[in-house]
Amino acid sequence: MSFRIVALMLALIPLPAFAGAISLDGITFLEASDNIRLVAAGGSGTLEDPYVIQEEILGEGEAIIKVRIDEASFGSRLGTTHAIGFALRKEVTNRTARSWDFFVIELEFEVGKGSDYYDGLSFAQSTRANRPFRSDRFVKVDDMTEPRDMIRFSDGRVDIADSANFLVSITHTAPLPEFYLVQHIRRPFAMNPSPQRMVADARSPQGQNAAQ
Numbered sequence: 001m002s003f004r005i006v007a008l009m010l011a012l013i014p015l016p017a018f019a020g021a022i023s024l025d026g027i028t029f030l031e032a033s034d035n036i037r038l039v040a041a042g043g044s045g046t047l048e049d050p051y052v053i054q055e056e057i058l059g060e061g062e063a064i065i066k067v068r069i070d071e072a073s074f075g076s077r078l079g080t081t082h083a084i085g086f087a088l089r090k091e092v093t094n095r096t097a098r099s100w101d102f103f104v105i106e107l108e109f110e111v112g113k114g115s116d117y118y119d120g121l122s123f124a125q126s127t128r129a130n131r132p133f134r135s136d137r138f139v140k141v142d143d144m145t146e147p148r149d150m151i152r153f154s155d156g157r158v159d160i161a162d163s164a165n166f167l168v169s170i171t172h173t174a175p176l177p178e179f180y181l182v183q184h185i186r187r188p189f190a191m192n193p194s195p196q197r198m199v200a201d202a203r204s205p206q207g208q209n210a211a212q
Helices: 003-011 193-203 206-212
Strands: 023-024 027-031 034-041 051-059 065-070 086-096 100-110 137-146 152-160 161-172 179-184
Touching: 023 034, 027 034, 034 065, 051 065, 086 100, 100 161, 152 161
Parallel strands: 051 086
Antiparallel strands: 023 027, 027 065, 034 051, 065 179, 086 161, 100 152, 100 179, 137 152
């Protein structure tokens, strides 16, 4: 059989509607941006056996995973009173062109619109489940609940081709939610010193002393 015939046969094979998805017991994780690749997943979502997602971030911008609870009987695997609850460990490999010194995991029902206090979705707010949240590559962890649900990791570094682990917990007050884990690998512009501020600091007596 010629190569051209084989290629034609392969082209006629229907592809899955969403190839970048991994389903476990009652839950599905899906690639929701083109700069992320889900490699593997496992675990049961309990504190003793958290879900483990192995993923690669391939480029700049927000790296987004859609989370879908598939069974109404899923329950809280954290032992809390929430309708939904699970522990999650993420193993993230840096496949971008630059090192990271900052990483944020944010919850959103709609991409671009942060989760607020009233939507029932949070990083196990008002519980101690898995707290303090942690990472093996970042020392500082800002556990933020207002005005948006996000966990901000800093004071560390993930070099190109290296990996970092992040351990968190997620809860929701109603069954069968669909939501997004939005991951930021760059500091927001407002968090970085502006060029004007840097110039002003350099001209100050303190800045001149530091430069000497």
